[in-house]
Structure formats: structure tokens, C-alpha cells
Amino acid sequence: MTVSALTRPGERDRPIVKFSEIDWAFCLFLCLIAGIGAMMMYSAAPQSWLPWAAPHLIRFGVFFVIMIVLAMVDLRVWFSxxxxxxxxxxxxxxxxxxxxxxxxxxxxxxxxxxxxxxxxxxxxxxxxxxxxxxxxxxxxxxxxxxxxxxxxxxxxxxxxxxxxxxxxxxxxxxxxxxxxxxxxxxxLSLRLIVAGIVALMVAAPLAFEFLLHDYQRNRVFTFLHPEKDPSGEGYHILQSKIALGSGGLLGKGFGLGSQSQLNFLPEKHTDFMFATLAEEFGFVGCFSVLFLYGAIIFMALRIASTSHSHFGRLGASGVTATFALYVLINGAMVMGLAPVVGVPMPLLSYGGTVMLTVMIGFGLVQSVRVHRYSEVTAGRGALL
Structure with missing residues (x-):
């Protein structure tokens, strides 16, 4: 039984009890991904803590503390x-x-x-x-x-x-x-889901023709045929594919990736950090990082399922969905399976704003775990 299950309701609000209820395995996995990101930024610099690796670690440390503080915030406050x-x-x-x-x-x-x-x-x-x-x-x-x-x-x-x-x-x-x-x-009704998918399929060609900017349409064309403009619009995708393929099974080794070290790979520390990782650590390195992402998603969904409130379940699930979409879109983009849209790989890529958003979201997830027995009441009495 958990600490919360063994204590009376009033005792669950004690800070020491709340602190013990944080999922520290979840936190460890977040630290591992952020640490791998810093290691790859150090390699891409090349072999320098500046300008990316050190700020990345400092930001993560600050945002990690913010996540822990937010985990202590009562779920009813989040609701309010x-x-x-x-x-x-x-x-x-x-x-x-x-x-x-x-x-x-x-x-x-x-x-x-x-x-x-x-x-x-x-x-x-x-x-x-x-x-x-x-x-x-x-x-x-x-x-x-x-x-x-x-x-x-x-x-x-x-x-x-x-x-x-x-x-x-x-x-x-x-x-x-x-x-x-x-x-x-x-x-949501299955009928509406199916109707929405059909409507999206019908509307997509119209949106492509009349709503997208010229550069956005060019990104789609580049995604389909990057080899037609290898030194222009198709450069990002082609260099990313070269980095992915050259890594092989085990990679070229730490600091030995030619695409990143010689600056052929664009945005090597942000949007295409996963390609940098693939070149130096190969399939095994990529699979290991994706395993860490999968474990975080699984643990977050498990936390969501334990909440006694519908708000907690949906809140944690929504944060997890956002995180999973980050990983899915960036991974597909780097592999050439989706157009380049400027979505980074969370915690692995350099960038303070996205990291802050992710860590605040995980602060909500941890709050759902810590306060999973709380009953959130709709209306003005939410904090009573």
C-alpha cells in the first residue's frame, strides 16, 4: 500500500508525505533524456560546454525544481x-x-x-x-x-x-x-470520430491549395521529392537522412559524426538533434532514447489512470498526449516521414521555451499522482 493509502486524509496534505508520493522513477527518466541531450550538444559544439550544453543543463535543473514545486500544488488549485x-x-x-x-x-x-x-x-x-x-x-x-x-x-x-x-x-x-x-x-462518439476523419480527408486538399502559405506548400513538395532541390529546400531532409543512415547499428562514436561536426546537418542542436544522436550512436542509441520516451509516456498514462477525479485523468492524459506528439512529429520529420515543421524533440533538443512547457506539464502529471485521492468538485466549491 502507498503512503497516502495508509494515512488519514488530513495527513496527506503534509509536505513530507506529498514529497514521498512523487514518482522518482519518472523523474529519473526525464533526467536521463536531458543528460543525453546535453552530452550530444557537447559533442556538436564541438566538445565544448558552450554555447549549448551548459545552458541546457542549467535550464533543466531550474525547471526540474519548478516541476517538483508544482507537484506539491493541490489538484483543486490547478482546477481553479x-x-x-x-x-x-x-x-x-x-x-x-x-x-x-x-x-x-x-x-x-x-x-x-x-x-x-x-x-x-x-x-x-x-x-x-x-x-x-x-x-x-x-x-x-x-x-x-x-x-x-x-x-x-x-x-x-x-x-x-x-x-x-x-x-x-x-x-x-x-x-x-x-x-x-x-x-x-x-x-467522443465513434460516429463523430469517423465523420471527422472523413471531413479532414476532404478538407485537406482545399486547405493545401487555399490556406497554406507558399513556403508551407513548398515544404510538402520538398517532403515528397527532396532530391529535386538537394542544395535548397530539400537540404535539411537529405542531410538528416544521410546522418541517420551513416550511423548504422552502433554509430560512428561520440564526437565522430561527420554530418554534425562538419556542420553539414542544419539545426543539429535543435530540430535535428535526433539525427545527430543517430549518426554517433546508431540504431542502438536511437532505440534506447525512444525506449526512455516510451517509458515516460507509459508512466504518465499510468499516473493518469490512478486519479480519482475526471479532471486529473484528463489533465495528465492531455499533457502526455502533447509530449507524445512532440516525439512522434519530430521523429517522423527527422526520418523524412513528415514535412519539416520546426517541432523539437522534447528535453533532447536545445530550447528553453519548449522545455519549460514540458516540465510545467509534468508538474501537473506529478500533482495528479501526489493528489490522486483528492476529489475535485466542479463549481465555486472547488477549493473547499
């Missing part, structure tokens, strides 16, 4: 702030459209005093929290098929549209995919 987080993120996304900072041809950032933030990352957490709270108070029949489903559809569609016009198609896809996954987990 769910709509607030979503609302603030939505306002910030609108602010990006009006006052956003432009870099690399995209308007995705917002300067607030000395701080530059990317509201789309906040929205990833906001959508999960808001949908989990909405479905917590919705009956099973209404979650399966009813006019009430227009509400979560709007909650997903509004931020996805704002993000897509920045333009940031990768993040927009993540928001939509996470939201749809949560709707399915909440009990």
Missing part, C-alpha cells in the same frame, strides 16, 4: 486556475497579432518588459487545463454527442487559428491534435 490560464494565453496570442516581435519571418513572440515570451507555448498547457475542467463537469452523454461539443471545438479552434496565422503550423497542429485526443479520451 484552468480557465484563467487559458484566458491569459488567448489574450497574449491576440497581443502577438497586434504587438508581436518578428523574427525569421514569423510573428510569434511578445515582449513584456525585459522578458520575451512565446504565448503559443503557454496555450499548450492552457488548452489541456481548460478542456480537462470543461469535461470534468460534463455528463458522459454530452461528452459523446451533443451541442455542448461546440464549446471544446471553439476552445481548440480559436488558439489554433491564431497560432497558424503567425505562422507556426507545427504548434497549431500540436494544439489541435492534443485537443482532439482529449475529446476522444473524454468519450
Amino acid at each position: 486556475v484552468a480557465y484563467i490560464v487559458y484566458g491569459v494565453a488567448l489574450v497574449l496570442l491576440v497581443g502577438v497579432e497586434a504587438f508581436g516581435y518578428v523574427a525569421k519571418g514569423a510573428q510569434r513572440w511578445l515582449d513584456i518588459g525585459p522578458i520575451r515570451i512565446q504565448p503559443s507555448e503557454i496555450m499548450k498547457i492552457g488548452v489541456v487545463l481548460a478542456l480537462a475542467r470543461f469535461y470534468h463537469g460534463l455528463s458522459g452523454d454530452h461528452a459523446r454527442f451533443s451541442w455542448w461539443l461546440l464549446v471544446p471545438a471553439a476552445m481548440i479552434g480559436a488558439p489554433a487559428l491564431l497560432v497558424a496565422v503567425q505562422p507556426d503550423l507545427g504548434t497549431a497542429i500540436l494544439i489541435v491534435a492534443t485537443g482532439v485526443a482529449m475529446m476522444v479520451l473524454a468519450g
Whole structure:
């Protein structure tokens, strides 16, 4: 039996009991992936802690502490702030459209005093929290098929549209995919799921022709035929495939990857970090890292299944879905199985904003574990 099962309800709120309820095996797997990422950044520098490896480890250490602190936050507090987080993120996304900072041809950032933030990352957490709270108070029949489903559809569609016009198609896809996954987990009717798939198949050609920017359409063409422009649009995918293939079974060895060391591989420390890993440690190294990712996803879903509240189950599942989609999209992109959309491999790739989003999400997952016996009450009495 767990510590929580052996203590009286009042004792479960003691900090020492909460701390003991954290899933430390889960934390260890997160540390392993972040450590492997730092090791690969050190290799790609080459053999230098700067400019990537040291900041990566420092950020992870700070964000790890934030995750532990958030794990101590009562699940009912997460419930109470769910709509607030979503609302603030939505306002910030609108602010990006009006006052956003432009870099690399995209308007995705917002300067607030000395701080530059990317509201789309906040929205990833906001959508999960808001949908989990909405479905917590919705009956099973209404979650399966009813006019009430227009509400979560709007909650997903509004931020996805704002993000897509920045333009940031990768993040927009993540928001939509996470939201749809949560709707399915909440009990969405199979008829609606099938109808949605059919509608998507019909709408995809129209969206490709009339909604995508020219550079986004070029990415699709490049994905299908990268060899037609090997030194231009197809360069990223072709160099990534060369790195993957040259690694073989065991790889060339630490610090010996020619594609990354000689700077043939673009974005070797961010979007294509997985290709850097493949070249130096081969199939065995890639499989080991994917095993770690799979273990994290499995443990997070197991934590979700133990929660006594519908909010906790959906919240943890939504965070896990976002994390899994990061891994799936980046892996497919690096292998040439999907267009390049600028989605990093979480914790393995360099980048503070995505890491912060992931660790805050896992703070919610750990909070679900620590407070799995808490009963979350919908309405004003959520904290009572």
C-alpha cells in the first residue's frame, strides 16, 4: 500500500508525505533524456560546454525544481486556475497579432518588459487545463454527442487559428491534435470520430491549395521529392537522412559524426538533434532514447489512470498526449516521414521555451499522482 493509502486524509496534505508520493522513477527518466541531450550538444559544439550544453543543463535543473514545486500544488488549485490560464494565453496570442516581435519571418513572440515570451507555448498547457475542467463537469452523454461539443471545438479552434496565422503550423497542429485526443479520451462518439476523419480527408486538399502559405506548400513538395532541390529546400531532409543512415547499428562514436561536426546537418542542436544522436550512436542509441520516451509516456498514462477525479485523468492524459506528439512529429520529420515543421524533440533538443512547457506539464502529471485521492468538485466549491 502507498503512503497516502495508509494515512488519514488530513495527513496527506503534509509536505513530507506529498514529497514521498512523487514518482522518482519518472523523474529519473526525464533526467536521463536531458543528460543525453546535453552530452550530444557537447559533442556538436564541438566538445565544448558552450554555447549549448551548459545552458541546457542549467535550464533543466531550474525547471526540474519548478516541476517538483508544482507537484506539491493541490489538484483543486490547478482546477481553479484552468480557465484563467487559458484566458491569459488567448489574450497574449491576440497581443502577438497586434504587438508581436518578428523574427525569421514569423510573428510569434511578445515582449513584456525585459522578458520575451512565446504565448503559443503557454496555450499548450492552457488548452489541456481548460478542456480537462470543461469535461470534468460534463455528463458522459454530452461528452459523446451533443451541442455542448461546440464549446471544446471553439476552445481548440480559436488558439489554433491564431497560432497558424503567425505562422507556426507545427504548434497549431500540436494544439489541435492534443485537443482532439482529449475529446476522444473524454468519450467522443465513434460516429463523430469517423465523420471527422472523413471531413479532414476532404478538407485537406482545399486547405493545401487555399490556406497554406507558399513556403508551407513548398515544404510538402520538398517532403515528397527532396532530391529535386538537394542544395535548397530539400537540404535539411537529405542531410538528416544521410546522418541517420551513416550511423548504422552502433554509430560512428561520440564526437565522430561527420554530418554534425562538419556542420553539414542544419539545426543539429535543435530540430535535428535526433539525427545527430543517430549518426554517433546508431540504431542502438536511437532505440534506447525512444525506449526512455516510451517509458515516460507509459508512466504518465499510468499516473493518469490512478486519479480519482475526471479532471486529473484528463489533465495528465492531455499533457502526455502533447509530449507524445512532440516525439512522434519530430521523429517522423527527422526520418523524412513528415514535412519539416520546426517541432523539437522534447528535453533532447536545445530550447528553453519548449522545455519549460514540458516540465510545467509534468508538474501537473506529478500533482495528479501526489493528489490522486483528492476529489475535485466542479463549481465555486472547488477549493473547499
